[in-house]
Amino acid sequence: MRERTVLITGASGEIGQALIKSLSDDELTTLVTVDLKPLPGELKGKSTHIIGDLLDKELLSLLEKEYSFNLIFHLAAVLSTTAEHNPLLAHKINTCSTIDLLEMATRQSQNQANPVKFLFPSSIAVYGLPDLETKNQFPALKECDWTEPTTMYGCSKLYCEKVGIYYSEYYQQLADLEPVRLDFRALRFPGIISAFTIPSGGTSDFGPEMIHFAAQGKPYDCFVRADVRIPFMVMPDAVQSLLMLADAPKDKLQTRIYNVTSFSFSAQDFKDLAQKHFPGSKINFIPDPKRQAIVDSWPADIDDSAARNDWNWKPEYDAQTASQEYLLKNISKLYKL
Numbered sequence: 121m122r123e124r125t126v127l128i129t130g131a132s133g134e135i136g137q138a139l140i141k142s143l144s145d146d147e148l149t150t151l152v153t154v155d156l157k158p159l160p161g162e163l164k165g166k167s168t169h170i171i172g173d174l175l176d177k178e179l180l181s182l183l184e185k186e187y188s189f190n191l192i193f194h195l196a197a198v199l200s201t202t203a204e205h206n207p208l209l210a211h212k213i214n215t216c217s218t219i220d221l222l223e224m225a226t227r228q229s230q231n232q233a234n235p236v237k238f239l240f241p242s243s244i245a246v247y248g249l250p251d252l253e254t255k256n257q258f259p260a261l262k263e264c265d266w267t268e269p270t271t272m273y274g275c276s277k278l279y280c281e282k283v284g285i286y287y288s289e290y291y292q293q294l295a296d297l298e299p300v301r302l303d304f305r306a307l308r309f310p311g312i313i314s315a316f317t318i319p320s321g322g323t324s325d326f327g328p329e330m331i332h333f334a335a336q337g338k339p340y341d342c343f344v345r346a347d348v349r350i351p352f353m354v355m356p357d358a359v360q361s362l363l364m365l366a367d368a369p370k371d372k373l374q375t376r377i378y379n380v381t382s383f384s385f386s387a388q389d390f391k392d393l394a395q396k397h398f399p400g401s402k403i404n405f406i407p408d409p410k411r412q413a414i415v416d417s418w419p420a421d422i423d424d425s426a427a428r429n430d431w432n433w434k435p436e437y438d439a440q441t442a443s444q445e446y447l448l449k450n451i452s453k454l455y456k457l
């Protein structure tokens with residue numbers, strides 16, 4: 121393998137931390153990470169970490185001057201619940217920073233005469249089903265179905281997918297000479313569950329929050345109904361899917377936007393799991409109608425057959441092994457149970 125320089129934005133977030141762990145052992149990778157926050161102690165020294173705001177133009181020009189990136193994981197984002205409280209901030213972080221990085225990656229692709237790979241985590245939030253009847257009628261959405269987001273987060277993810285395709289396929293399409301364009305690839309993630317970190321600011325958070333609270337013996341008031349169902353995957357599979365898509369040969373990709381998932385769980389499934397393994401857990405369903413409405417607009421499951429066919433995607437964990445072998449084992453260690 122050739123030496124490469126990799127940028128991770130939003131590196132102190134849940135996916136960022138897990139991605140750093142998997143990339144930092146590779147001696148041929150120079151890892152540069154950016155976040156508003158420092159990295160947690162155990163990740164210090166695993167990358168050149170820059171604390172800064174991606175909306176700060178000076179930070180971006182410093183990155184562009186100092187490094188020549190081959191691969192960018194642009195993970196920084198304001199998640200769905202936080203975005204509803206501050207849509208303009210979400211617009212700036214989720215879309216403006218993406219455009220600025222796409223511009224930077226485009227210039228670097230041209231300077232290197234080689235496409236910079238730009239990996240982007242999109243989300244089930246790009247989907248928007250109008251009501252529960254329709255949600256039941258369409259149990260597993262394909263990439264082209266129902267892309268009618270009802271949240272600022274979903275709108276911004278969908279927009280970034282579109283401009284990512286634009287920068288990869290059509291950028292400077294009227295120029296006499298075809299320019300070297302970047303290579304944008306996006307994954308539509310389901311809710312992601314980490315055994316080591318607790319999510320914040322998202323609306324799929326009820327699942328992982330419930331398990332982490334139960335493991336710590338804390339009561340949990342679930343903000344959605346028991347019957348609410350959306351797709352999930354565990355963090356090692358999320359990281360693996362990003363790495364697999366980054367490595368997939370370009371001629372195998374029939375699209376730049378792929379669903380990936382592992383299993384579909386209801387809030388009741390999480391409660392059953394928590395109560396089985398942490399007996400005595402106190403979990404109540406006290407739905408917040410507004411957050412509930414967001415989750416109701418998301419699909420019960422997504423169809424990831426395009427990823428399976430094009431680049432052999434297959435999650436390592438299913439519902440059973442995700443719970444037993446990854447989640448409960450590691451959470452028990454984390455909270456010293």
Ligand code: SER
Pocket residue numbers: 199200201242243244245273309310311312321322323324325
């Ligand atoms: N986890 C995200 C959220 O809840 C959805 O992709 O905002």
